[in-house]
Amino acid sequence: MPGMAAILRLAALALLLGFLLMPQSFAPLFTPLTQYGAPPIYDQGNLLTLALAHLGVVCCAAAASTLVAVGLGILVTRPSGAQFLPLSRTLVNIGQTFPPVAVLAVTVPLVGFGEKPTLIALFAYGLLPIFENTIVGLQTCPPQVLEAASGMGMSARQRLLSVELPLALPLILEGIRLSLVINVGTATIGSTVAAKGLGEVIIAGLLSNNNAFILQGGLVTGLMAILLYDALAGLERRICRTAHLE
Amino acid sequence: MISVENLSKQYGATTVVDGVSMVIERNSITVIVGTSGSGKSTLLRMINRLIEPTRGRVLIDGHDTTGEPAHLLRRRIGYAIQGHGLFPHRTVAENIATVPRLLGWDEARIRARVEELLLVFQLDPGAYAGAFPHQLSGGQQQRVGVARALAAEPAVLLMDEPFGALDPIIRAKAQDDLLDIQRRFGTTIVLVTHDMDEAFRLGDHVAVMSHGRLLQYDRPAVLLTRPADPFVSRMTGVSDRAMRLLSLTTAGEAALPGVSEGPAVAAAASLREVLSELLWRGADSAVVMDADGTRRGYLTIAAILERGRPG
Numbered sequence: 079m080p081g082m083a084a085i086l087r088l089a090a091l092a093l094l095l096g097f098l099l100m101p102q103s104f105a106p107l108f109t110p111l112t113q114y115g116a117p118p119i120y121d122q123g124n125l126l127t128l129a130l131a132h133l134g135v136v137c138c139a140a141a142a143s144t145l146v147a148v149g150l151g152i153l154v155t156r157p158s159g160a161q162f163l164p165l166s167r168t169l170v171n172i173g174q175t176f177p178p179v180a181v182l183a184v185t186v187p188l189v190g191f192g193e194k195p196t197l198i199a200l201f202a203y204g205l206l207p208i209f210e211n212t213i214v215g216l217q218t219c220p221p222q223v224l225e226a227a228s229g230m231g232m233s234a235r236q237r238l239l240s241v242e243l244p245l246a247l248p249l250i251l252e253g254i255r256l257s258l259v260i261n262v263g264t265a266t267i268g269s270t271v272a273a274k275g276l277g278e279v280i281i282a283g284l285l286s287n288n289n290a291f292i293l294q295g296g297l298v299t300g301l302m303a304i305l306l307y308d309a310l311a312g313l314e315r316r317i318c319r320t321a322h323l324e
Numbered sequence: 325m326i327s328v329e330n331l332s333k334q335y336g337a338t339t340v341v342d343g344v345s346m347v348i349e350r351n352s353i354t355v356i357v358g359t360s361g362s363g364k365s366t367l368l369r370m371i372n373r374l375i376e377p378t379r380g381r382v383l384i385d386g387h388d389t390t391g392e393p394a395h396l397l398r399r400r401i402g403y404a405i406q407g408h409g410l411f412p413h414r415t416v417a418e419n420i421a422t423v424p425r426l427l428g429w430d431e432a433r434i435r436a437r438v439e440e441l442l443l444v445f446q447l448d449p450g451a452y453a454g455a456f457p458h459q460l461s462g463g464q465q466q467r468v469g470v471a472r473a474l475a476a477e478p479a480v481l482l483m484d485e486p487f488g489a490l491d492p493i494i495r496a497k498a499q500d501d502l503l504d505i506q507r508r509f510g511t512t513i514v515l516v517t518h519d520m521d522e523a524f525r526l527g528d529h530v531a532v533m534s535h536g537r538l539l540q541y542d543r544p545a546v547l548l549t550r551p552a553d554p555f556v557s558r559m560t561g562v563s564d565r566a567m568r569l570l571s572l573t574t575a576g577e578a579a580l581p582g583v584s585e586g587p588a589v590a591a592a593a594s595l596r597e598v599l600s601e602l603l604w605r606g607a608d609s610a611v612v613m614d615a616d617g618t619r620r621g622y623l624t625i626a627a628i629l630e631r632g633r634p635g
Contacts, residue, residue: 220409220412222405222406222407222408222409223409223410223411223412225374225405225409226403226405226408226409226410226411226469226472227409227411228374228395228398229372229374229398229403229405229409229482230398230399230403230422230423230426230472231395231396231397231398231399231400231423231426232395232422232426233395236426241411244413245412245413321413
């Protein structure tokens with residue numbers, strides 16, 4: 079039922095915006111979770127600013143992951159780069175299996191505290207879905223279409239830009255969406271190394287034993303992930319429909 | 325004119341095409357026929373250098389095809405394949421405009437050419453120019469594929485099993501259309517198929533290939549009457565070779581001058597069709613009529629049977 083989905087979507091967006099813009103009006107809901115008169119709403123910073131900073135770090139990391147993963151995916155699906163496929167796959171897989179917390183531990187001594195180590199951790203963690211989807215998208219282009227493109231007289235570059243990438247686009251976009259959504263959640267750990275973000279709220283809650291803070295940080299992050307996933311899926315459908323790539 | 329000179333292709337120790345030489349005449353349809361694995365598609369693809377030969381060379385109108393980058397060569401040679409290979413994300417008009425765009429034609433010229441081709445292929449430009457390939461029937465997709473191959477007015481058109489994915493009725497129509505188009509544009513067509521009926525129906529010349537070698541390259545009637553190799557007789561079919569021979573001559577070509585009784589047959593019909601018609605009606609002779617309704621002459625069963633013998 080598309081009507082139901084639209085209502086849920088709007089409700090989730092209204093809830094998120096309402097909470098970020100007027101958090102104090104939700105105070106009665108969170109008061110039961112606090113003890114000894116602790117503040118029910120996070121008061122050590124502006125929630126809206128933190129949410130935007132959180133989103134900013136995630137988007138920057140995703141942009142870098144996209145550039146590298148799509149570029150690498152193109153390279154290893156060319157005849158000249160095919161020999162790098164196993165190596166690239168191993169590197170990208172390490173990026174995914176190496177825990178982001180461990181990446182933070184390794185990178186802080188090198189680049190210092192703040193956004194930089196978080197960006198690096200999220201970048202490495204987000205490569206895999208984009209890389210694999212780019213490869214699958216490029217490798218599953220119908221062979222007849224590719225042969226026709228070459229037979230018509232397209233150069234390798236023209237074929238890539240005007241046939242292969244457009245046909246692989248739906249899968250590449252899906253990879254970017256997965257990567258973004260995974261990293262909205264993962265980015266909360268950035269607050270352990272002083273990156274601005276919603277992790278701050280959760281950590282503040284853990285330190286002061288304030289369940290209300292933990293819940294707020296988690297809910298805002300979760301709502302953002304769901305809405306982002308939904309919005310990107312809609313955008314993908316729209317792009318694919320206008321380009322007739324069902 | 326295309327000269328294929330001692331062309332070979334090897335993959336490791338396997339020889340796919342083995343020293344093939346042939347001269348393909350201008351403004352004709354040449355059909356390369358063979359079983360799968362005979363090297364016929366590889367031979368075709370070496371003409372536009374989708375596959376680079378191991379040995380030998382190809383000359384088009386006297387010019388060695390290795391004289392320019394392969395992708396520039398291919399823009400001058402039409403190429404149509406089985407299952408059409410249309411770009412699914414582009415409209416019919418954009419698909420047809422592919423090579424003219426690559427060649428940098430101006431938009432007005434491209435539009436005019438696309439419209440002309442859509443009309444030639446019996447596709448209403450208003451309804452189909454903006455349609456996407458998946459919205460077309462199989463026969464329409466195939467026609468767009470051939471229209472796209474012809475868009476930049478190539479002198480040579482290469483076709484690899486272009487009608488293989490069509491059902492028999494649409495295939496017969498597509499073959500008739502191809503003959504019309506060849507006459508209209510005077511294109512030199514080289515077509516690969518495994519279907520002997522198709523080869524006999526379309527080919528001015530037929531080349532029979534087996535295991536990478538060219539066994540015989542001649543007019544269809546010669547393949548039937550003087551096969552160079554037992555494999556050629558097997559390919560052309562021994563049991564109905566007389567009927568095949570009859571199918572190569574039209575009633576108009578065989579008509580005897582004079583007047584006779586009997587049913588009217590079209591001058592364009594093959595002798596095989598006329599014989600079948602006479603058997604069906606129990607008649608001994610037929611009147612041959614031109615398309616405009618004038619009498620061309622007559623045919624008797626005896627005269628037709630005479631044509632079904634070699635030599």
